[in-house]
Amino acid sequence: MKKTSKPTGGSRRRSRARPRRPAVRDAPAFVDALVAFADLAQRLHLRWYVFGAQAVNLHGFPRATADLDLTIDLAELTPRALIAALDQAGFSARFADDDFITATRVIPVVHRASKLPVDLVIAGPGLEQQFLDEVQLQRVGNRRVPVLSPENLIVTKLLAARPKDLEDIRELVASRRASLDHRRIVRLLARVEQALDQRDLIPLYARLRKEARRA
16 A cells, blocks of 8 residues: 555535546546556456546546556566566556665556556555455456455545545545445454554544535
8 A cells, every 4th residue: 555644634525416427437548558457467367456546536436637556466476577567568667676666565657558657556465455355346448447445445545634535535425325334444444543553544534424424
């Protein structure tokens, strides 16, 4: 998971609207890059998922973004071997420094055909392995790609807690009120709070749920 900042104060509330068709489905750059990576991941037998702004898009809320965030489980593959395979699949490494990859657990690449930047986050043990087990498949182009589930997406956005992340959470809560597993989200947040030695994530989520109900 990418490093995130501490939760901050709330952002503007926005009136609830019906979800619109995800913008990513109509954006050739994102479709081309996702399909190219999905094909490579299938050949290499890699587990992976879309997270960040594009996961929000794929769950029904258009979000402007200029890049693509993917989490990958390398299993027995080394970062160098993945970079070589990515090059053959049409992706060029933006940084190939071993120390950078080791320190950040991120392999930044660009899809050459679309010029779309892609950050590949190497999954660690624990939470990200659970997220890999709980992905939801969404259709992009002629492929079905794994996407972070709404519950797990909310948890990652609570960790980031930027104004746009908090707004995304309100949208997800408001539109999926009947289908979201709120107890599961709270249990997961309790685990994260214990691991990070903080106590502000569950109260923040409770506040955002109230704001979503009032919107």
